[in-house]
Amino acid sequence: EPILTTSNGGQKEGLKVYLDPLMGFRYVPNQNIPGYSINKFGFRESFEPLDKRPKLFLLGGSSAFSLHIANEQKTLSGRLREFLPQYQIINAGVIGFLSGQELGYMVHYLDEYNPKVYLSFSGFNDLNGQIFPKTDVMKGYNRSIQMQIERALQDACKNCSHNSKN
Numbered sequence: 001e002p003i004l005t006t007s008n009g010g011q012k013e014g015l016k017v018y019l020d021p022l023m024g025f026r027y028v029p030n031q032n033i034p035g036y037s038i039n040k041f042g043f044r045e046s047f048e049p050l051d052k053r054p055k056l057f058l059l060g061g062s063s064a065f066s067l068h069i070a071n072e073q074k075t076l077s078g079r080l081r082e083f084l085p086q087y088q089i090i091n092a093g094v095i096g097f098l099s100g101q102e103l104g105y106m107v108h109y110l111d112e113y114n115p116k117v118y119l120s121f122s123g124f125n126d127l128n129g130q131i132f133p134k135t136d137v138m139k140g141y142n143r144s145i146q147m148q149i150e151r152a153l154q155d156a157c158k159n160c161s162h163n164s165k166n
Contacts, residue, residue, distance in 0.1 A: 003028055006095065015095070022104040027094065035070035044091040045072050054116030056080070056087040059102045064093030064121040076121060087117065098125050 004025065006014040013033045017025040027042045041047050044065055058064050058077050066075035077091035092110060094101070099122055106118055 022108045023094075023097075023101045025094075026105070026109075035068075044093065045075070045077060047090050048088065049113065051088045053086060053088040055090060055113055056084065056117040056119060057090050057092045057106075057110050057113075057115045059097075059105065059118060059120045060093045060122035061097045061125045062093070062095045063124065065091065065095050066093070067095055080119075090115075093121070096125060097122070099123075 003016050003018060005016050015033060015036065015038065016028040016031055018028055020026045027038045029038060029040045029042045031038045036044060038044060039047055041049075058080065064076060066077070069075050072078050075091065077089045077093075080087075080089045090113075092105065094105070097105075099120070102120055102122060110118075
């Protein structure tokens with residue numbers, strides 16, 4: 001699978017993602033960059049599948065992911081753990097995700113973990129795309145991925161024949 005590197009709010013190193021036909025992209029498991037860790041399941045922070053507590057998956061974009069917050073106890077999911085200790089809180093936020101991508105994540109990947117609750121903390125990315133659809137306002141995460149996908153497709157098409165004879 002192609003691996004792309006995201007922009008990371010002006011930092012040198014970004015998170016790596018796979019292209020995904022159902023979600024657009026998803027995090028490459030087992031990666032650490034300054035400020036963030038993605039575990040072996042592709043989630044930010046810890047996750048223990050054998051934990052008997054009901055699972056609560058936090059979904060969303062950068063706000064759910066808690067972009068620019070390195071201390072896991074201060075992330076949104078860290079705060080939820082304080083208030084909801086009866087649940088295993090899993091941060092499944094992906095920077096730049098839109099609500100449709102979250103739905104794909106839920107249906108095609110997260111449902112296999114049998115969550116009790118999905119909590120979607122999203123909306124800005126969807127709203128911003130509606131307000132500024134033709135502008136370059138969102139130069140962050142999705143724009144970086146989009147440019148890399150376009151380059152990969154251009155490279156792949158160099159080897160394609162556009163003249164098909166039937």
